[in-house]
């Protein structure tokens with residue numbers, strides 16, 4: 001339990017789902033933005049999920 005790691009992209013059925021590790025927001029991965037480095041950016045808290 002609670003050992004899913006830090007990978008923001010999770011497989012939910014056949015759809016990749018982004019889940020923000022900061023605020024817990026979940027979105028379909030194709031519906032979120034990525035920064036210039038290609039890291040997912042949370043649409044709610046704007047946290048960039050870089051390394």
Ligand SMILES: [Zn+2]
Pocket residue numbers: 020021022023024025042043044045046047
């Ligand atoms: Zn967030």
